[in-house]
Amino acid sequence: MTIKHILQLSLVLLILSCNNDYSLTKIEGKRIEINDSLNGNSEIEAFIKPYRENVNKNLDSVISYATDTYTKSDGDFNTAIGNLMADAVFSQGNPIFNKRTGHNIDMVLLNHGGIRSIISKGKITPRTAYEVMPFENSIVVVALKGIQMVELTEYLARAKRAHPVSDQFQLILDKNGDIKSATIHGEPIENDKTYYVATNDYLYNGGDRMDFFQPNDSLYVLNYKVRNVLIDYFKEKDTLNPKRDNRFIQMNN
Numbered sequence: 202m203t204i205k206h207i208l209q210l211s212l213v214l215l216i217l218s219c220n221n222d223y224s225l226t227k228i229e230g231k232r233i234e235i236n237d238s239l240n241g242n243s244e245i246e247a248f249i250k251p252y253r254e255n256v257n258k259n260l261d262s263v264i265s266y267a268t269d270t271y272t273k274s275d276g277d278f279n280t281a282i283g284n285l286m287a288d289a290v291f292s293q294g295n296p297i298f299n300k301r302t303g304h305n306i307d308m309v310l311l312n313h314g315g316i317r318s319i320i321s322k323g324k325i326t327p328r329t330a331y332e333v334m335p336f337e338n339s340i341v342v343v344a345l346k347g348i349q350m351v352e353l354t355e356y357l358a359r360a361k362r363a364h365p366v367s368d369q370f371q372l373i374l375d376k377n378g379d380i381k382s383a384t385i386h387g388e389p390i391e392n393d394k395t396y397y398v399a400t401n402d403y404l405y406n407g408g409d410r411m412d413f414f415q416p417n418d419s420l421y422v423l424n425y426k427v428r429n430v431l432i433d434y435f436k437e438k439d440t441l442n443p444k445r446d447n448r449f450i451q452m453n454n
Contacts, residue, residue, distance in 0.1 A: 265325035265435040268442045273316040276363050278374075278449040282320055283365030285443035286333075287311055289434035290427065291367040294340050294399050297423050306342060307385050307396040309367035310353065311427075312409045315401070316365075325441060330431035338401035340425045344418035347392040352413040354383040354390070357449065364409075366448055367399075374451040381452060401427055 271282040287309040295306045318332035345353070354372055357364060358380050366372070375381045383390055390396075395418055404411045405420070435441070 260328040260331065261326050263324045263326055264432070265438050266440050267320050267322050267325055268440060270322045271320040271441075271443060273313060273319075273363065276445050277361070278363055278451060279366070279445055280363045281443040281445050282316060282333075283311070283313065283363050284368070284446065284448065285320075285441065286316065286427075286431070287365035287367040288443075289430055290340060290399055291369070292437075293430045293433050294342070294423055294425060297425065298342050298397070298399070298421060302421065304397050306367075306369075306399045308370035309365070309399045310370075310404070310411075311365040311401060312404055312411075313362050313364045314409065315403070315427075320441070325435050327432050327435075330428050330435065334428040334431060336403070336427075338403050338427045340399055340423045340427060340430065341402050341405050342397050342399045342421040342423065343405060343414050344420075345396050345398055345414070346418065347390045347394045347396065349413050349417070350385070350390045350396050350398075351383075351392070353398070353411075354380060356411060356413060361451075363449070368446065368448050370448060372449045373447075376452055376454060378451065397421075 269281075271280070271285070273280050273282055275281060276283075290309045290311065291306055294309075299305055315336065315338065316333060317335055318329075320329060320333060357366075357372055358374055358378065361374075361378065369386055371382070371384050371387075373381045373383075385396060398414075400411075400414065402422075405414045407415070
């Protein structure tokens with residue numbers, strides 16, 4: 202409904218409020234398609250221009266450099282770009298979490314589908330972070346018992362997808378795809394121990410069928426968007442050179 206139609210309807214309602222002899226029988230509207238044929242408003246364009254230029258200047262400022270091109274399709278179980286993202290969340294999020302709670306994040310779990318672009322070789326800008334993570338997802342830390350951590354590892358083993366995990370965690374599958382070992386800080390998972398897992402709010406709420414986050418002992422909201430994590434991490438790193446490693450692998454024999 203356009204502004205014109207809203208005003209017409211308001212007038213009709215005003216008349217009805219003054220005279221009970223009138224009754225509303227029909228409302229008609231016309232669909233106006235918004236496309237390239239509509240002329241822009243020069244005054245509005247002139248007003249917006251300096252703000253647009255300033256935003257683009259900030260988005261295109263160089264904050265780091267990538268030594269290679271990184272894509273989420275470069276590995277079956279872990280990828281360089283996924284490892285970078287998970288490690289960035291730990292690096293930037295753990296000091297905040299520790300300051301608030303006195304605890305440390307034990308591992309990070311993100312989702313493969315949340316990586317929306319490659320990181321191209323060359324100059325890295327804030328725009329890079331917006332392209333890789335265009336969503337408004339924020340970091341949360343969930344306190345999980347070891348038995349739920351077992352569910353987490355079983356989920357990853359079933360998915361057989363390169364969901365990003367930080368390097369405090371290691372999951373090794375045998376040649377048949379069964380779990381051979383799962384460790385945190387190099388130690389086997391203990392069923393009764395509490396572990397602090399950083400993830401994003403989308404996954405915490407059951408995204409990608411990750412329903413093992415609830416119920417939980419505690420939830421900590423860091424008010425820190427994953428995109429901003431990446432920007433801050435890029436600024437701290439003069440050069441980006443992430444690698445695939447053995448944090449999540451399958452043995453051949």
